[in-house]
Amino acid sequence: EAQVTQNPRYLITVTGKKLTVTCSQNMNHEYMSWYRQDPGLGLRQIYYSMNVEVTDKGDVPEGYKVSRKEKRNFPLILESPSPNQTSLYFCASSLRGRPLQETQYFGPGTRLLVL
Amino acid sequence: EDQVTQSPEALRLQEGESSSLNCSYTVSGLRGLFWYRQDPGKGPEFLFTLYSAGEEKEKERLKATLTKKESFLHITAPKPEDSATYLCAVQVYGGSQGNLIFGKGTKLSVKP
Numbered sequence: 001e002a003q004v005t006q007n008p009r010y011l012i013t014v015t016g017k018k019l020t021v022t023c024s025q026n027m028n029h030e031y032m033s034w035y036r037q038d039p040g041l042g043l044r045q046i047y048y049s050m051n052v053e054v055t056d057k058g059d060v061p062e063g064y065k066v067s068r069k070e071k072r073n074f075p076l077i078l079e080s081p082s083p084n085q086t087s088l089y090f091c092a093s094s095l096r097g098r099p100l101q102e103t104q105y106f107g108p109g110t111r112l113l114v115l
Numbered sequence: 116e117d118q119v120t121q122s123p124e125a126l127r128l129q130e131g132e133s134s135s136l137n138c139s140y141t142v143s144g145l146r147g148l149f150w151y152r153q154d155p156g157k158g159p160e161f162l163f164t165l166y167s168a169g170e171e172k173e174k175e176r177l178k179a180t181l182t183k184k185e186s187f188l189h190i191t192a193p194k195p196e197d198s199a200t201y202l203c204a205v206q207v208y209g210g211s212q213g214n215l216i217f218g219k220g221t222k223l224s225v226k227p
Binding site: 004033035040041042043044045048058059090092103104105106107108109 | 149156157158160161202214215217218219220
């Protein structure tokens with residue numbers, strides 16, 4: 001089954017404790033992206049990757065890191081989480097990010113609480 | 116600044132009562148407009164992509180239309196299982212590659 005998977009689905013942590021949220025897709029998609037969803041603010045892009053070893057900032061990249069060493073995986077790293085990073089995080093992928101618009105498929109989400 | 120506004124924020128319908136959701140956008144150049152459905156605690160599920168004014172797409176009880184300033188999601192004879200939050204998003208020329216700019220969504224409740 002074609003899908004985007006994320007782990008963990010739920011995570012409670014404390015301020016400053018490094019964490020990684022994994023994202024994997026089995027559709028051979030070139031493009032992958034991370035979003036966060038907050039009440040009243042909607043979904044906002046954090047980082048994206050056009051292909052292996054190619055990443056760039058989205059609208060809200062502060063406090064996050066990413067890497068793209070393999071085509072199928074795109075982990076999101078919070079090196080020193082803070083309470084304002086408490087949110088619902090979604091990974092998404094599409095066949096390509098350019099030149100034309102492509103449909104993005106979303107993972108099930110990771111709910112993060114930073115105390 | 117590119118913006119997407121959805122209205123209403125919430126909509127309550129009786130089963131069978133048709134209605135429309137609105138997505139208005141102010142963008143520098145539209146690449147595509149996307150409609151997603153999101154159920155509580157789940158990721159957005161793709162519904163439609165529209166590329167140019169005048170385009171229409173249908174899927175079961177849903178029909179999406181696009182003009183130069185807005186898109187409508189028409190729901191015909193809705194059922195309780197259509198209850199969800201419907202998200203509109205746009206991709207624009209000149210923005211970060213692949214970035215979807217989302218509206219805040221319309222929460223639809225359909226009562227039996």
